Amino acid sequence: MVRRIENLQTFLTASEVDRLVDEYRSGATVNELAEKYGVHRATVSAHLTRRRVGRRRPGLGVEEAAEAVLLHLGGVSMRAIAQSMGVDRKAVRRALVEAQAMS
Structure with a gap:
C-alpha cells in the first residue's frame, strides 16, 4: 500500500x-x-x-484598548471590534477585563 x-x-x-x-x-x-x-x-x-527571538504579545495599545472599551459599552460585539482593529477576540477580551479591573 x-x-x-x-x-x-x-x-x-x-x-x-x-x-x-x-x-x-x-x-x-x-x-x-x-x-x-x-x-x-x-x-x-x-x-x-x-533563534531566541522575544515574542510580541498580540493585543491592543493603550489608546486602542480604550477605544475597544468604548465600542463595547456602545453595544458593539467583541468579534466586530476585533475584526475592525485587526486583532483576535481574545485581545479585545483582555482589554475589557483589564479595564474592568482598573475601575
Missing part, C-alpha cells in the same frame, strides 16, 4: 529564516510571515523560538 502525501512540506533555507526573523523584528506578524513564506504559523513560531 502506497501512502498518499496530503500537503507538501516547505523547508526554509537559513537565509530565508534570517529574513523571516528580521521581518518579525520589524513588525510583521506571525500570520503574515506564514502566508508570505508558505508555511504554517507554528513553523514560523518554531523558527523564532530556535
Whole structure:
C-alpha cells in the first residue's frame, strides 16, 4: 500500500529564516510571515523560538484598548471590534477585563 502525501512540506533555507526573523523584528506578524513564506504559523513560531527571538504579545495599545472599551459599552460585539482593529477576540477580551479591573 502506497501512502498518499496530503500537503507538501516547505523547508526554509537559513537565509530565508534570517529574513523571516528580521521581518518579525520589524513588525510583521506571525500570520503574515506564514502566508508570505508558505508555511504554517507554528513553523514560523518554531523558527523564532530556535533563534531566541522575544515574542510580541498580540493585543491592543493603550489608546486602542480604550477605544475597544468604548465600542463595547456602545453595544458593539467583541468579534466586530476585533475584526475592525485587526486583532483576535481574545485581545479585545483582555482589554475589557483589564479595564474592568482598573475601575
